[in-house]
Amino acid sequence: MSTSQTTPIAFLKGHGTENDFVIVPDPDNTVDLPARAVAALCDRRAGIGADGLLHVVRSAAHPEAHAMAAEAEWFMDYRNADGSVAEMCGNGVRVFARYLQRAGLAEAGDLAVATRAGVKKAHLAKSTGPAGGPVRDGDITVHMGRAALPEQGVTVTVGGRAWPARNVNMGNPHAVAFVDDLAHAGSLLTEPPVSPSSVYPDGVNVEFVVSRGPRHVAMRVHERGSGETRSCGTGACAVAVAAARRDGADPAVTGAPVTYTVDLPGGRLLITERPDGGIEMTGPAVIVAEGHIDPHWLATAQA
Numbered sequence: 001m002s003t004s005q006t007t008p009i010a011f012l013k014g015h016g017t018e019n020d021f022v023i024v025p026d027p028d029n030t031v032d033l034p035a036r037a038v039a040a041l042c043d044r045r046a047g048i049g050a051d052g053l054l055h056v057v058r059s060a061a062h063p064e065a066h067a068m069a070a071e072a073e074w075f076m077d078y079r080n081a082d083g084s085v086a087e088m089c090g091n092g093v094r095v096f097a098r099y100l101q102r103a104g105l106a107e108a109g110d111l112a113v114a115t116r117a118g119v120k121k122a123h124l125a126k127s128t129g130p131a132g133g134p135v136r137d138g139d140i141t142v143h144m145g146r147a148a149l150p151e152q153g154v155t156v157t158v159g160g161r162a163w164p165a166r167n168v169n170m171g172n173p174h175a176v177a178f179v180d181d182l183a184h185a186g187s188l189l190t191e192p193p194v195s196p197s198s199v200y201p202d203g204v205n206v207e208f209v210v211s212r213g214p215r216h217v218a219m220r221v222h223e224r225g226s227g228e229t230r231s232c233g234t235g236a237c238a239v240a241v242a243a244a245r246r247d248g249a250d251p252a253v254t255g256a257p258v259t260y261t262v263d264l265p266g267g268r269l270l271i272t273e274r275p276d277g278g279i280e281m282t283g284p285a286v287i288v289a290e291g292h293i294d295p296h297w298l299a300t301a302q303a
Contacts, residue, residue, distance in 0.1 A: 008292035011041075012099060013048060016091035016285045018230035018266025022050045023099050023287075029061040035083025040301035041293070042081040047301065048293075051229045052089060053079040054096050065114045072112035072119045074100060080225025088117035088171040090233020094140040094285035097122045102287050108138070117171025118145065140285050144170060144234065146277040147241045150199075156206055157193045158186045165194070165206075166242040170279075173204045174238035178246065182210055185220045188228035207235045209243065217243050218263040230266030237279050240271035251275040 009031055012023040022041050024031060033055055042050045055077035059065035065075035076096045078089050093113055100106035101124055108126040112119050125138030148169040156165045156177040161184055163177040175194050179185070185192070185208035192206045203224035209217050219239050221232040240260035244250065249258045251273050259272040269283040 006295055008295060009298070010290070011048065011293050012102075012287055012290040013050070014054075014095040014098060014285065014287040015266070016094045016231065016233065017264055017269060017283055019052075019089075019091035019232060020050045020230075021052050021054045021092055021095050022048050023054045023056060023095070025056045025099070025103065027056070027058045027061065029057045031055070033079070034302065035079075036302035037298055038079045038083035039081065040298065042083075043301075051081055051223065051226045052086070052092060053081075054092055054099070055079065056096065056099060059114045064116060068114040068119055072114035074105070075114040078115065080223070081227070082225045084225045086116070086172060086225065088115050088120075088234055090142060090144055090170075090235075090237060090281050091231055091283070091285075092233070093120050093122060093142045094233070094281075094283060095287075097124055097140055097142075098285035098287055115171070120144065139282050141280055141282040142233070144237050144279040144281050147238065147273075147279060149241070149245070152199055154199050155195050156208075157195070158184060166238075166245070167199065168238035168242055170234040170237050172234055173200050173202070174207060174235055175200070175204050176207045176209060176239055176242040178209050178211075178242075180210065182208055182218065182220050184208065185222075188220060188222040190227075191222055191224060205232060205235050205238075207232070207239050209239050211243075212261075212263060215243075215247075215259065216261045216263075220265065231264040231269070233269065233281055233283070236262040236264065236269045237271050237281055241273060241279070244273060252277060 041047045059069035059075040108124045111122045121143040123141040150167045165175040165177040168174045206222045209219045221235045272280045
């Protein structure tokens with residue numbers, strides 16, 4: 001990929017339950033986005049500021065997504081705030097879908113999105129304004145696939161406290177710890193130590209969870225490569241599955257779906273696990289701004 005340093009780069013800013021993203025539309029995969037450029041754009045003081053970056057590319061134009069092009073026209077090339085590549089981001093898929101809808105590239109209804117964790121199916125709800133006209137503010141449901149529950153347990157430590165954590169993989173790795181108080185998670189500026197570290201050779205997202213009522217939990221999360229974020233979609237799914245198993249609920253056994261309300265610092269998500277193991281996440285996605293990145297600033301920022 002390459003792009004002229006004198007050509008402005010279009011961007012948008014969006015969020016899903018305050019998990020925020022810089023969106024770079026690039027259908028033909030011509031914009032160069034090395035890790036340092038992504039980190040500069042996501043910097044909250046010197047850049048645009050975000051938890052991550054959504055690079056919007058046609059699947060056929062990206063070598064990592066070419067094989068999925070027949071199933072999903074668009075590929076979510078997701079990057080963490082530090083520029084590292086990530087497999088998947090649940091809130092990111094919703095915001096990605098909202099961008100495609102805003103750009104006239106997707107309509108209300110079903111939408112397939114290619115990710116490094118495979119093709120994810122989204123559903124954009126239809127909604128109407130006060131006068132009955134269509135508006136683009138309905139919730140988006142994403143079919144997140146199945147959770148893998150590796151048997152090897154892990155321990156999460158913060159300060160002098162330690163908790164056993166549930167190992168959950170949602171296309172990316174999670175360690176879910178149930179605590180008495182969300183303040184026990186500390187500042188979450190750095191990744192809480194997880195042992196044995198060999199379980200997560202590429203790092204891990206760590207969730208701290210408290211109960212709020214029947215099938216209702218609240219959480220905080222440290223996302224690898226981004227620090228504490230206001231929301232994490234795959235994390236909310238991992239938390240709901242871990243909470244269900246803690247509560248003795250397994251849809252594959254009972255044949256009945258189970259839904260958890262998950263409160264995050266940035267909002268609320270509804271997570272449903274189906275008897276076939278499929279997990280659905282429903283929540284909002286908002287585009288808040290658009291503009292152009294100064295190419296000279298970007299070149300200087302990553303120098």
